[in-house]
Amino acid sequence: MNQIPEIFRVIPVNNFVILAVVLFSIGILGVLTRRNAIIIFMSVELMLNAVNLLFVTFSSYKSDPTGQVFVFFIMAIAAAEVAVGLAIIVMIYRRIRSTDVSLLNNLKG
Amino acid sequence: MVQNLFYFLSFLAVLSALMVILSKNPIHSVLYLILTFFTLSGHYILLNAQFLSIVNLIVYAGAIMVLFLFTIMFLNLKDDSFTGSRLFFHLGSGLVVFTLAGLIILKVATAPIAVADDAHFDSQIGMVENLGKVLYSKFLVPFELVSVLFLSAMVGAVMLGRREKGEKNF
Structure with a gap:
């Protein structure tokens, strides 16, 4: 029952860390280069998931359930964040008939 | 496999x-x-x-x-298409992100290979039974606070998404 599964022997933590870094970088690229607010939002979700993967990896390799509980909380907070964020995007769309973030320059930032 | x-x-x-x-x-x-x-x-x-x-x-x-x-x-x-005026910005952000990711990957790839240690490995960590026990004992307060967060997020989303008076359509 408590035998170590094959994956923890043949695949080092390093591979999972590299995968998480690649996914996180793709998320950053999406946030920086896209102008559609919804795509930017999806890129943020991608970054959250990269971090989740990292948490689960270290939790499983170290046999510590705290990491997985933390991922559970991250998922719950992401759900709340998406509900509020999409409501804000809908409000922006009502005002300017677009979700292009480059049009939101009223504050002259 | x-x-x-x-x-x-x-x-x-x-x-x-x-x-x-x-x-x-x-x-x-x-x-x-x-x-x-x-x-x-x-x-x-x-x-x-x-x-x-x-x-x-x-x-x-x-x-x-x-x-x-x-x-x-x-x-x-x-559809929002990539416009030429932002090409420089795209190249710059791509360069920054690739440099950052490349440095981290280089560091991680050359780090010593880390695999699980046999001494205190528990394969049942990710099961419902184990996580539920941890969630309802050690993390009970955060778990309840998440429900408060959900309530406030729900109220916020409804308030934000509400139709305002005087708008023609939508």
Whole structure:
């Protein structure tokens, strides 16, 4: 029952860390280069998931359930964040008939 | 076998993540993001985290992505294409991100190989039974606070999404 599964022997933590870094970088690229607010939002979700993967990896390799509980909380907070964020995007769309973030320059930032 | 599965899932995850930010149509982006979440759930199963794998599918691929799809269909968006004036900005951000990712990957790839230690390994960590015990004992207060957060998020979303007086359509 408590035998170590094959994956923890043949695949080092390093591979999972590299995968998480690649996914996180793709998320950053999406946030920086896209102008559609919804795509930017999806890129943020991608970054959250990269971090989740990292948490689960270290939790499983170290046999510590705290990491997985933390991922559970991250998922719950992401759900709340998406509900509020999409409501804000809908409000922006009502005002300017677009979700292009480059049009939101009223504050002259 | 496990190695092949890992590399296949990783390849699929990176490919679909790239397609999320590259595809022009937002609906295609959402579908590719769902594919990414499925591959990540596969990774969780590989990592013996069955509970989180199912929660990831239900919460992310099920609830959050349906919310995205509804919003996109509701808003009738036009495709936003890459314009030439922002090419310099795109190149700059790409350079910065690739440098950062390259440095981290270089460091991690040359670090000593780390695998699980036999001494105190527990393969039952990711099961519902174990996580539920931890969640309802050690993390009881944060767990209850999350429900308060959900309530406030729900109220906020309803208030933000409410139709205001005097608007013609929508």
